[in-house]
């Protein structure tokens with residue numbers, strides 16, 4: 558009888574403590590684990606800003622302490638006609654961030670992609686100058702003291718580090734860059750101002766980006782940080798190039814943020830590189846190898862890749878202001894439709910059923926073992 562009682566006792570202790578371990582695991586989150594290191598952000602779709610799915614919403618609020626709007630702050634949505642702004646969703650985005658005490662990042666003021674059609678018809682320098690002044694001043698002033706940082710200019714560079722022949726460069730010459738930063742600072746002198754790009758951890762583009770930041774500073778512009786988008790692959794870019802980038806950019810006296818992190822596990826079309834949203838390729842079943850499920854071996858590779866990247870981020874946490882994922886879960890990722898439509902990609906830490914993946918555990922575990 559006594560033996561039976563003792564073993565029952567032992568059994569209940571074991572059950573209780575495994576429940577506690579389970580509870581502790583559930584209580585853990587990205588934002589809490591990394592709270593002394595840098596913000597952990599996510600991009601939000603319009604539906605997520607509107608809190609349309611309660612399960613997604615509780616995951617967002619639990620895991621992240623910084624937000625970026627995936628699309629709704631881009632010029633084609635927020636400024637669809639010359640004399641018309643549409644702030645309905647951007648107001649909701651700001652309210653969402655405030656309600657949840659999150660760091661709010663504005664994406665993006667000056668970008669050649671996702672431009673409103675009327676902007677593409679701007680004819681000359683006078684009109685372009687007036688557009689830039691009005692657009693930047695209106696938006697930045699409206700959210701003065703509410704948005705914490707802005708991508709002032711997005712993707713102004715070519716892969717070789719020269720300036721992209723955008724409509725802005727075409728109409729105004731390279732001065733548009735320093736002017737954009739000056740206009741943003743005039744509208745909200747306290748907000749952090751960033752230049753944001755993809756592949757700017759690669760040597761040639763990085764050199765161009767460093768030159769650009771120096772030019773903006775020399776011209777009297779205020780620039781507080783550089784955004785490395787970080788649309789990465791399993792084996793590219795190398796940790797060495799990422800580390801050199803963190804060191805070289807922060808040596809300029811600015812913050813480094815990883816602003817759109819995701820890691821594609823799918824094959825790339827030939828001739829494809831970077832993250833130009835206008836690139837499109839034809840579909841082919843070979844290019845969509847995991848339509849139902851990601852094999853365990855690739856799941857593991859993704860977890861290892863994320864662990865090595867976050868290990869590097871932690872090593873340089875004093876230089877890094879924010880790490881933002883480009884989406885909450887795999888089901889919403891833009892990489893399911895870009896650069897090829899209708900694929901199934903697995904680039905984030907949560908799967909399409911909102912469950913944490915091995916990659917999530919590996920990022921959390923880094924904080925549980927002694928650094």
Ligand code: XIL
Nearest residue numbers: 627628711755786817832833834891
């Ligand atoms: C992407 C969005 O995720 C997609 O929904 C949209 O169709 C195209 O743009 N670089 C950027 C982001 O700065 O704004 C892009 O976001 C991805 C590449």
